[in-house]
Amino acid sequence: MSNYQKASFLLSVADVKQLPPDEGIEVAIVGRSNAGKSSTLNRMTQVKQLARVSKTPGRTQLINIFVLDEARRIADLPGYGYARAPLAAKQRWQKLVDTYLEHRECLRGLLLVMDIRHPLQPLDKQLLAFCEIYDLPVHVLLNKADKLSNLAISKTVKEVKAALTVYRNSVTFQIFSAAKGTGLKELHSLLNGWYEFK
Numbered sequence: 001m002s003n004y005q006k007a008s009f010l011l012s013v014a015d016v017k018q019l020p021p022d023e024g025i026e027v028a029i030v031g032r033s034n035a036g037k038s039s040t041l042n043r044m045t046q047v048k049q050l051a052r053v054s055k056t057p058g059r060t061q062l063i064n065i066f067v068l069d070e071a072r073r074i075a076d077l078p079g080y081g082y083a084r085a086p087l088a089a090k091q092r093w094q095k096l097v098d099t100y101l102e103h104r105e106c107l108r109g110l111l112l113v114m115d116i117r118h119p120l121q122p123l124d125k126q127l128l129a130f131c132e133i134y135d136l137p138v139h140v141l142l143n144k145a146d147k148l149s150n151l152a153i154s155k156t157v158k159e160v161k162a163a164l165t166v167y168r169n170s171v172t173f174q175i176f177s178a179a180k181g182t183g184l185k186e187l188h189s190l191l192n193g194w195y196e197f198k
């Protein structure tokens with residue numbers, strides 16, 4: 001049985017060496033600032049505290065770890081692409097995330113949150129290319145679907161589908177709305193597979 005509502009905050013780390021032991025199953029969530037990563041965490045688990053932690057000043061550049069049970073965790077990676085962030089902070093983020101993605105054995109897959117109105121920005125593509133190298137499964141959430149008409153959604157879905165065919169690792173996607181809950185069932189069903197919930 002899945003238990004997303006039991007998610008609770010464990011710790012924030014600035015260095016991969018401070019992470020909990022590399023065992024069990026971890027799913028990471030990442031996205032450009034403002035794409036809706038915190039709202040997605042909130043919707044996924046129905047735990048408001050999670051989104052608050054991931055928004056706490058000083059923690060936005062860290063990896064925040066949430067625990068579902070003794071074997072399963074969510075890793076909230078720092079949001080990227082915040083235009084006004086100093087270069088040094090961007091480079092720190094990049095190094096932390098790259099090291100995490102490259103070395104974390106228990107990492108089962110990455111949820112990549114995008115604003116459906118601006119999908120596949122250069123930094124999203126950079127991240128996808130990186131995941132391809134390490135053969136990491138990625139599930140893209142085209143968030144804020146409530147902001148578009150059905151017609152505009154279909155057009156975007158077609159474009160995104162075509163664009164994602166270039167990657168050789170498993171890259172799936174779905175439409176989502178953290179605000180309205182659209183696509184939540186589909187997301188939970190994907191996560192149930194990754195977390196090996198029966």
Ligand code: GDP
Pocket residue numbers: 031032033034035036037038039040079143144145146147176177178179180
């Ligand atoms: P983060 O920076 O990626 O963590 O993004 P947030 O979760 O803080 O969301 C950024 C802004 O987008 C906030 O104003 C949210 O209320 C809004 N937002 C997030 N998800 C949705 C969505 O599905 N629909 C709409 N309309 N707004 C959303």
